[in-house]
Amino acid sequence: xxxxxxxxxxxxxxxxxxxxxxxxxxxxxxxxxxxxxxxxxxxxxxxxxxxxxxxxxxxxxxxxxxxxxxxxxxxxxxxxxxxxxxxxxxxxxxxxxxxxxxxxxxxxxxxxxxxxxxxxxxxxxxxxxxxxxxxxxxxxxxxxxxxxxxxxxxxxxxxxxxxxxxxxxxxxxxxxxxxxxxxxxxxxxxxxxxxxxxxxxxxxxxxxxxxxxxxxxxxxxxxxxxxxxxxxxxxxxxxxxxxxxxxxxxxxxxxxxxxxxxxxxxxxxxxxxxxxxxxxxxxxxxxxxxxxxxxxxxxxxxxxxxxxxxxxxxxxxxxxxxxxxxxxxxxxxxxxxxxxxxxxxx
Amino acid sequence: xxxxxxxxxxxxxxxxxxxxxxxxxxxxxxxxxxxxxxxxxxxxxxxxxxxxxxxxxxxxxxxxxxxxxxxxxxxxxxxxxxxxxxxxxxxxxxxxxxxxxxxxxxxxxxxxxxxxxxxxxxxxxxxxxxxxxxxxxxxxxxxxxxxxxxxxxxxxxxxxxxxxxxxxxxxxxxxxxxxxxxxxxxxxxxxxxxxxxxxxxxxxxxxxxxxxxxxxxxxxxxxxxxxxxxxxxxxxxxxxxxxxxxxxxxxxxxxxxxxxxxxxxxxxxxxxxxxxxxxxxxxxxxxxxxxxxxxxxxxxxxxxxxxxxxxxxxxxxxxxxxxxxxxxxxxxxxxxxxxxxxxxxx
Numbered sequence: 001x002x003x004x005x006x007x008x009x010x011x012x013x014x015x016x017x018x019x020x021x022x023x024x025x026x027x028x029x030x031x032x033x034x035x036x037x038x039x040x041x042x043x044x045x046x047x048x049x050x051x052x053x054x055x056x057x058x059x060x061x062x063x064x065x066x067x068x069x070x071x072x073x074x075x076x077x078x079x080x081x082x083x084x085x086x087x088x089x090x091x092x093x094x095x096x097x098x099x100x101x102x103x104x105x106x107x108x109x110x111x112x113x114x115x116x117x118x119x120x121x122x123x124x125x126x127x128x129x130x131x132x133x134x135x136x137x138x139x140x141x142x143x144x145x146x147x148x149x150x151x152x153x154x155x156x157x158x159x160x161x162x163x164x165x166x167x168x169x170x171x172x173x174x175x176x177x178x179x180x181x182x183x184x185x186x187x188x189x190x191x192x193x194x195x196x197x198x199x200x201x202x203x204x205x206x207x208x209x210x211x212x213x214x215x216x217x218x219x220x221x222x223x224x225x226x227x228x229x230x231x232x233x234x235x236x237x238x239x240x241x242x243x244x245x246x247x248x249x250x251x252x253x254x255x256x257x258x259x260x261x262x263x264x265x266x267x268x269x270x271x272x273x274x275x276x277x278x279x280x281x282x283x284x285x286x287x288x289x290x291x292x293x294x295x296x297x298x299x300x301x302x303x304x305x306x307x308x309x310x311x312x313x314x315x316x317x318x319x320x321x322x323x324x325x326x327x328x329x330x331x332x333x334x335x336x337x338x339x340x341x342x343x344x345x346x
Numbered sequence: 347x348x349x350x351x352x353x354x355x356x357x358x359x360x361x362x363x364x365x366x367x368x369x370x371x372x373x374x375x376x377x378x379x380x381x382x383x384x385x386x387x388x389x390x391x392x393x394x395x396x397x398x399x400x401x402x403x404x405x406x407x408x409x410x411x412x413x414x415x416x417x418x419x420x421x422x423x424x425x426x427x428x429x430x431x432x433x434x435x436x437x438x439x440x441x442x443x444x445x446x447x448x449x450x451x452x453x454x455x456x457x458x459x460x461x462x463x464x465x466x467x468x469x470x471x472x473x474x475x476x477x478x479x480x481x482x483x484x485x486x487x488x489x490x491x492x493x494x495x496x497x498x499x500x501x502x503x504x505x506x507x508x509x510x511x512x513x514x515x516x517x518x519x520x521x522x523x524x525x526x527x528x529x530x531x532x533x534x535x536x537x538x539x540x541x542x543x544x545x546x547x548x549x550x551x552x553x554x555x556x557x558x559x560x561x562x563x564x565x566x567x568x569x570x571x572x573x574x575x576x577x578x579x580x581x582x583x584x585x586x587x588x589x590x591x592x593x594x595x596x597x598x599x600x601x602x603x604x605x606x607x608x609x610x611x612x613x614x615x616x617x618x619x620x621x622x623x624x625x626x627x628x629x630x631x632x633x634x635x636x637x638x639x640x641x642x643x644x645x646x647x648x649x650x651x652x653x654x655x656x657x658x659x660x661x662x663x664x665x666x667x668x669x670x671x672x673x674x675x676x677x678x679x680x681x682x683x684x685x686x687x688x689x690x691x692x
């Protein structure tokens with residue numbers, strides 16, 4: 001077949017590439033409630049709906065094996081998918097795991113990886129129901145698919161946010177990226193010093209956030225307990241800035257987020273200071289937090305205002321108001337997604 | 347973590363490795379009807395059951411980009427998964443596709459790949475509902491998950507074969523492997539001759555079987571139309587010898603297969619002759635046929651005996667009889683799985 005033009009992958013970015021590749025994909029099968037464009041696909045199975053989501057982690061792109069224990073890697077590969085099911089306000093029930101692995105990995109190394117996979121399954125009551133195992137020419141690729149279950153009326157999409165809804169986020173933001181910065185710094189120091197042990201003691205929280213994130217299924221349960229159904233929800237994997245753009249674009253709204261309301265842990269603040277970075281930048285663009293970003297009606301304010309699990313960080317506005325970060329000085333700054341792009345990372 | 351022993355992956359083989367990695371995986375979630383060990387996992391969703399299966403194809407292991415058109419590759423990556431759903435006597439409804447791709451691939455190349463993926467979806471009425479797209483350090487990895495739907499009572503597992511059941515197979519066997527042998531031979535000839543065009547005209551059928559296999563959803567429909575529910579079924583991806591061992595092991599039976607009943611196309615026979623191979627070996631161990639191997643009760647004999655879509659190739663025997671190939675001379679030879687092993691292929 002003749003190839004007329006040759007566009008490098010990096011030219012489009014991940015979302016641009018997906019848009020182009022998927023541009024004429026149409027949903028025809030009547031059981032498909034939702035295809036691409038949310039945290040998970042939604043399938044009608046009569047009584048329960050099935051949620052399906054998949055993520056692929058590639059060595060040298062998503063993880064660096066020099067400082068990522070294989071057990072943690074297996075755990076994280078599962079968690080990022082469970083987080084996507086949670087983001088639909090649903091509980092994950094099953095996973096499949098496929099790996100492609102080069103011959104420099106031993107059976108014992110893969111056993112470590114699978115220990116982490118099984119631990120995540122045990123911790124979150126998820127069954128490991130299938131997969132595929134093969135060699136690769138280079139490195140390790142892990143592809144996980146998570147299956148969830150929910151009643152139709154409980155599922156929350158990205159497109160339901162309404163003007164004046166409260167914007168909430170669970171946990172803290174920016175910590176996973178701060179952890180990554182520390183790991184990269186210590187790797188460099190370790191190489192330069194030819195083997196000095198890294199000083200990681202004061203970074204326990206942010207390192208755990210990077211190496212062993214947890215899916216916020218507890219938040220889904222808490223919301224159900226409070227009888228709060230979010231109007232829109234997604235998980236924070238690419239950074240708050242990127243995710244709030246998804247919610248507002250899908251919901252046809254604007255938004256205002258208050259810088260002074262962003263939940264930032266003191267270790268994240270410390271790392272930002274050491275590295276001369278703005279902690280707000282880490283919180284907005286760091287990514288890999290796997291927290292839940294959701295919007296709720298003002299009517300639910302009383303139910304959630306004192307819950308330590310969530311912070312209220314802003315409001316949904318009408319579309320023409322744009323999507324803005326209100327800085328500590330009161331100035332309004334347009335938010336641009338500068339999240340992590342798997343296609344541009346070297 | 348201290349690593350005591352270092353076992354190379356090739357030592358265990360694919361099935362041995364999977365057994366070891368999955369050895370303490372237990373099913374706990376009540377919606378899981380079937381985990382690993384069949385063509386697909388089975389999940390109870392109230393009215394319908396959901397089937398989930400996943401396959402990962404790696405460049406240099408499962409496909410050679412020098413003679414595999416990307417559109418065909420995309421098509422095949424979907425088909426091998428649809429075939430696994432068919433093997434549960436179910437219809438596939440949705441797929442997700444994740445790819446990891448090195449920067450030597452262009453956007454236009456990926457568009458070709460996705461054209462094949464979408465064509466398979468269109469041809470088989472399947473929705474493309476999600477996925478993930480990322481870079482890899484080397485080559486192309488395609489991970490597809492297929493979701494199917496069926497009523498509980500229609501699903502066919504590997505473990506239901508009973509003594510005296512008829513063993514049937516759809517289509518022909520060994521052709522996809524014969525096609526691969528021709529492609530490998532012509533690639534070598536092309537290199538040695540520095541560019542002579544390969545002679546592929548007389549191999550159209552076997553090349554199509556290798557490059558563009560089809561899932562036998564027509565067989566599933568035909569069986570439903572005939573009101574025949576197989577007692578056991580799986581698809582032929584690793585070769586008949588390997589698959590009959592799976593069915594007999596899972597069903598706790600033996601089997602007798604008759605060499606002279608094996609459906610072998612004349613082009614497969616021609617290639618075997620040219621390459622001084624036994625056509626029976628190609629049929630038994632070739633793999634990638636994506637035909638359906640199934641067993642039916644003798645009571646169904648009249649319904650299937652004249653159907654050109656299937657061949658009756660043998661009988662299920664009691665376990666102690668073993669699993670044997672009855673040669674043309676009447677001798678009985680134990681069948682050993684020598685199918686394709688993704689971990690041993692260089």
